[in-house]
Amino acid sequence: MRVLIVEDDKALADGLTRTLRNSGYAVDHAGTGELALRACGEEHYDLIVLDISLPGIDGFEVLRQLRRMRQAGSILILTARDAEADRVHGLDLGADDYVTKPFSLPEFEARVRALIRRGQAVRSPKLQFGKLAVDTAARRAWIGDEDLELTPREWGVLEYLLTRAGKVVSKEQMLQALCSWDDTLTHNAIEVYISRLRNKLHAAGIPIRTVRGFGYMIEDPGPGSG
Amino acid sequence: MRPLATLRDRGSLRQLLARWLSGPLIALIAASLGASYFIALYVANDAYDAALLDPALAIANHVRRHGGHVELDLPAIAIDALRVDTRDRIFYQVQGPDGIIVAGNAPIPAPPKWLPAPQHLFYNAELEGEPIRVAGQFVSIQGQTVLVQVAETVVKRTTLVKEILFASALPALVIAIAALTLSWYGIDRSLAPLERLRKEIDSRSPRDLHAMTEAGIPMEVRPVVRALNQLLARLKAAIEGEQRFIANAAHQLRTPLAGLKTHAELARREPSSPQMRSLLDMIAEETERTSHLINQLLTLARAERGAGPEAGRQPLNLHEIATRAVQEWVPRALARNIDLGFELEDTWILGDPLLLRELLANLLDNALAYTQAGGAVTVRTHSADGRSVLEVQDNGPGIPPAERGRVFERFYRVPGTSPQGCGLGLAIVAEIAERYGAKVELKEGADGTGTCARVLFASLAQDAAYTGQSVTPVPSAPR
Numbered sequence: 001m002r003v004l005i006v007e008d009d010k011a012l013a014d015g016l017t018r019t020l021r022n023s024g025y026a027v028d029h030a031g032t033g034e035l036a037l038r039a040c041g042e043e044h045y046d047l048i049v050l051d052i053s054l055p056g057i058d059g060f061e062v063l064r065q066l067r068r069m070r071q072a073g074s075i076l077i078l079t080a081r082d083a084e085a086d087r088v089h090g091l092d093l094g095a096d097d098y099v100t101k102p103f104s105l106p107e108f109e110a111r112v113r114a115l116i117r118r119g120q121a122v123r124s125p126k127l128q129f130g131k132l133a134v135d136t137a138a139r140r141a142w143i144g145d146e147d148l149e150l151t152p153r154e155w156g157v158l159e160y161l162l163t164r165a166g167k168v169v170s171k172e173q174m175l176q177a178l179c180s181w182d183d184t185l186t187h188n189a190i191e192v193y194i195s196r197l198r199n200k201l202h203a204a205g206i207p208i209r210t211v212r213g214f215g216y217m218i219e220d221p222g223p224g225s226g
Numbered sequence: 227m228r229p230l231a232t233l234r235d236r237g238s239l240r241q242l243l244a245r246w247l248s249g250p251l252i253a254l255i256a257a258s259l260g261a262s263y264f265i266a267l268y269v270a271n272d273a274y275d276a277a278l279l280d281p282a283l284a285i286a287n288h289v290r291r292h293g294g295h296v297e298l299d300l301p302a303i304a305i306d307a308l309r310v311d312t313r314d315r316i317f318y319q320v321q322g323p324d325g326i327i328v329a330g331n332a333p334i335p336a337p338p339k340w341l342p343a344p345q346h347l348f349y350n351a352e353l354e355g356e357p358i359r360v361a362g363q364f365v366s367i368q369g370q371t372v373l374v375q376v377a378e379t380v381v382k383r384t385t386l387v388k389e390i391l392f393a394s395a396l397p398a399l400v401i402a403i404a405a406l407t408l409s410w411y412g413i414d415r416s417l418a419p420l421e422r423l424r425k426e427i428d429s430r431s432p433r434d435l436h437a438m439t440e441a442g443i444p445m446e447v448r449p450v451v452r453a454l455n456q457l458l459a460r461l462k463a464a465i466e467g468e469q470r471f472i473a474n475a476a477h478q479l480r481t482p483l484a485g486l487k488t489h490a491e492l493a494r495r496e497p498s499s500p501q502m503r504s505l506l507d508m509i510a511e512e513t514e515r516t517s518h519l520i521n522q523l524l525t526l527a528r529a530e531r532g533a534g535p536e537a538g539r540q541p542l543n544l545h546e547i548a549t550r551a552v553q554e555w556v557p558r559a560l561a562r563n564i565d566l567g568f569e570l571e572d573t574w575i576l577g578d579p580l581l582l583r584e585l586l587a588n589l590l591d592n593a594l595a596y597t598q599a600g601g602a603v604t605v606r607t608h609s610a611d612g613r614s615v616l617e618v619q620d621n622g623p624g625i626p627p628a629e630r631g632r633v634f635e636r637f638y639r640v641p642g643t644s645p646q647g648c649g650l651g652l653a654i655v656a657e658i659a660e661r662y663g664a665k666v667e668l669k670e671g672a673d674g675t676g677t678c679a680r681v682l683f684a685s686l687a688q689d690a691a692y693t694g695q696s697v698t699p700v701p702s703a704p705r
Contacts, residue, residue, distance in 0.1 A: 009481045022495070047647070053481075067374045078484075080477060102484040102517040104493035170549075209558050212567025212604070214549075225693030 001025045001116055002043065006036040006062065007078065015148040016049060019105060020112065031171030045073045046119050047112060050095070052079050052086050056204055058145040062091060074115040078103075110220050111167050119164075129162060132202040132220030143204045150200070153178070157193045158201075161208065166220035168211050247409045255402050257396055264391035268381045268557050268578040275348045275361060281308040282346070282363040282376040288327070289320060289374065291367045296322040298329035313385075320372040335666070337362050351377070359383065387457045395693075419443050423451065431660070437464040469527045476524040484515045522650040526636075529657040539576040539662075541686055544607040544616050547582045551605070555590050563599040569606045573614040574686035576600065577662050583657040588651040589618040589679050596677070597622035614683040617624045621676040630668040655681070 003025045007013040013029050020027045025179065028043070030036035033054045040048070052059035059077060066075065074096040085097050095110050096118070117127060125137035129207045139155045141148045143200045148157060156178045162167060171187050179185050194216060200210050211219045247553045273497045298320050309316040319330030327333075335351040337360070346363045360377040419442060426438060437455040440448055490510040500508065541560065548570050559566035575582075586605070593603045597620040600685040606617040625633060634656040635650040665682040672678070 009485055011485030012488060015485055015492055018492055019488065051505055080480060101480045102520075104514070105488055108488075119649060156607050166557065170552075170553045202309075209556075210550065212565060212602075213570065214552055214556075214568040217556060217560075219557075 002045045003027045003047045003112075004034070004036065004043075005049045006030045006054065006059070007049070008032065008054055009051075011157060016108070019109065025116075026127070033059070033062040033076060035097055036062055037069075040043055040066055040069060040071055044082075045071070047073055047115055047168065048075045049112070063090060063093045063195055074119050076111055082158055085151060095150050113185040113220065114166060115207065122219055129163075129204075129218075129223055132162075132201065132206055132221070134159070134162065143201075146203075148200045150197075152194055152199055154200075156211060157190070161216060161218045165218050167218075168215055170215035172179045172215075174215065182201065240410075240417065244406075244410065248406055251402055251405060255398050258398055259391070261631065262391055262394040262398075263387070266387040266394075267383075268388040269390060271348070271359070273386070273472055274378075277376055278345060278348070278359065278376055281316070282361045282374050284308055285318060285320065285376065286363045286365040286372075286374040289365055289367060289372050291370070292314055295326075296320075296328050296367060296370065296372055306567070307641070311378065313381045317358070317375075317377045319375045319377075321375065323370045323372070329558075330375075332377070334358070334377045337373075349637055353377065368409050378461070407691060416444070419447060419504045423447070435459075435465070441596065458510045465530075469530055472527040475689055476520045476527070479520050480517070483513065483520065487513045489518065495596040519650070521526060521586075522588075525588075525654050526650060526657060528644055529581055529654060539578065542577050542579055542582060543572055543580075543685075544614055545570045545572045547579065547586060548605050548607050550583060550615070551590060554587070555594070559594055559603065562594055562597075563593055564597055565602040566594075567604045567607075569604060571608040573607055573609040573616045575662070575683040576686055577683070581658045581661070585655050586616065586618070587683065589681075592651045593620040593622070593677070593679070594619050596620065601676075609685055612685055614685045616683070617678060618682045619671050619676060619678040621671060622677060624666060624677050626672050633668070634666070652679075655679070 001024070003119070005013055005016050005027060007016065007029070008031050013031065017027045017029050025047075026040055028045075030039050033056055036050070037057070038080075041047075048063060048071070052058050054062070060076070063075065063077070074092065074145060077087075077090040077095045077098045079090060079098050079100055087100075090098060096115055099108055099111055119128065125135050127134050127136065132141060132144050133143075136159065139152070139153070140160070141158060157174065159212055160174055162175055166175060171190055175185050175187075175191055181210075194208055201208065206221055207208050209219065214225075227491040230666075231252055283548055284303070285298065285300060288298060290299045292299075305318065309318070317330070317332035317334055319332060319334045321330075322328045322335075324331070325336075333351055334353060334467065337347055337349050346361065348361050351360050357380050358377040359380055360375055363374045363376075365372045365374060397513065423438070425442065435458045437458060438451055438626050440451055443451050450635075490513050490595045494503070494506045494510055498672050523562070537633065548568060556566055590603070590605070598602055603618065606615070606619070608615055625640060632638050633640060633652045636653040638653075639649045656666055662683060664684070667680045669678045670676060671678070
């Protein structure tokens with residue numbers, strides 16, 4: 001996995017570089033937009049961490065040119081908390097996600113992991129969530145060697161939650177995503193599937209959290225360990 | 227407004243103007259009445275003196291020289307006919323040379339010495355203590371001067387003077403009263419723009435520093451308004467400069483802080499001695515607090531910024547605002563083992579989405595900070611009594627009623643609580659709520675425990691000015 005960090009603040013760039021290297025990624029650093037564009041012209045990166053407020057060519061321009069270059073990697077932008085417009089503008093220009101400064105390291109790592117995993121899923125259907133292994137092509141999940149034998153509905157709910165690990169999903173969102181033309185699902189049915197999944201995932205130590213009055217969330221279990 | 231209050235301390239403008247108007251007016255009226263009196267007196271004397279001279283002439287025609295002396299050749303009955311008057315008593319006297327009284331029925335005083343002695347004269351005198359008017363006619367009989375005097379009491383004259391005086395005084399009084407009344411209302415009318423100015427200034431919120439309009443302000447007051455506007459402009463520039471400085475400083479601090487946080491976290495992950503570990507934990511914790519404080523300062527600076535209360539308003543659904551808080555706050559609540567729940571209904575208000583999210587974030591931050599692990603925090607949005615309600619309730623230890631007013635002060639912390647926050651959270655809530663005319667209430671929860679922070683907004687449906695406006699939902703959060 002190759003990651004490019006585009007950040008002009010040396011201390012922050014150094015910290016992020018160390019963090020991602022410790023996680024096992026190959027990390028390059030560019031201090032300006034020009035250097036970032038040159039690096040992307042020569043190498044392919046799976047993830048680009050891009051600061052918006054860069055001297056010279058700013059982050060938005062880098063973003064625009066990267067998308068024009070058909071850079072396939074995911075882009076995570078670093079924005080200021082009060083700059084709502086920056087955030088929206090960045091996402092419109094094709095950024096995949098954002099973190100706001102000053103962010104916490106675990107938060108940053110979780111975003112990076114989610115983006116890398118999303119990129120991976122396109123190329124390889126097999127993903128690892130802690131002790132849980134899933135094959136998105138075969139629509140199956142295992143804990144160790146044990147097949148969880150999920151029904152299509154259960155798989156649908158689990159996949160929806162796993163692809164959004166670390167994020168809260170509302171019941172409405174799940175219903176809309178899981179309902180096809182010819183059938184209807186109720187809130188109660190969702191609760192039943194969640195309850196069954198909880199039992200099956202118990203052994204993997206992956207809890208499905210209930211957000212009272214709203215929906216559910218699977219916490220990001222971190223990088224695969226088995 | 228202070229300057230007007232100071233004026234009132236020194237006597238009101240109205241009193242000042244009234245004094246300057248009524249004093250001279252009363253003096254003028256008094257002078258005109260005095261003049262009227264003398265004119266009336268002159269008119270009355272002029273009219274009756276001629277009539278008084280007639281009997282004097284008639285008597286004078288009958289004064290004869292008979293032998294050595296002068297005598298009046300007129301029967302008593304004729305004299306009585308000459309003396310007929312319905313209202314005044316008439317006296318006569320014929321005085322020969324050397325002051326010898328020839329005829330008469332009363333001792334009429336002689337004309338004052340200083341009066342010239344033409345053919346006839348008129349003068350005032352007293353007879354038996356009663357004022358009289360005398361007409362004197364000199365006749366020359368064979369070289370001897372005889373004075374015929376006819377006098378009358380002054381009942382007719384006094385009556386006429388009174389009537390004339392009354393007739394001229396009445397209109398003068400009416401005019402005076404009318405002038406005073408009109409000037410009283412005139413003062414009122416001309417002071418009305420000042421009153422409007424005062425009301426406009428009074429009704430302003432402390433952060434509303436836009437210039438006041440000069441339209442409808444009288445020319446004389448305009449320099450004051452202009453000076454006030456210049457002061458407002460300078461004040462606004464000073465405040466904006468200060469806010470810009472805070473915002474810039476906070477903004478500039480964020481990147482180095484992000485670096486510091488990252489390094490502190492990385493250092494904690496390195497193998498180290500327990501002492502080193504606890505030191506690093508403290509660094510990480512302090513860094514976390516510093517970045518929180520910087521975010522709060524930025525939010526506060528932003529909440530204070532902006533020209534009028536109308537700036538940055540758009541239709542918002544509180545349900546949507548709360549929904550957008552879910553992604554950020556549920557993981558934090560889970561990390562603290564707090565059950566964060568939602569009971570959301572659609573309810574629309576006018577506001578700035580960023581500020582409203584900050585308001586909710588600070589209520590949530592507060593609730594999570596002061597609720598014990600295993601506790602529950604609930605966010606509610608709904609409409610009640612024509613208002614839109616945003617509510618965050620926790621089942622933590624609650625805030626004692628005595629502290630509830632003070633917790634909205636900046637940098638205030640309830641004594642005995644852990645110093646987790648920077649003491650700006652609820653101040654920010656109050657600041658943002660005030661900006662939208664919303665009311666903030668702090669109570670205990672429905673079951674009498676914990677804290678329920680409730681913000682009551684004017685519902686959009688209640689806002690007649692905006693009912694016709696199309697409603698654009700806030701763009702949904704990126705997933």
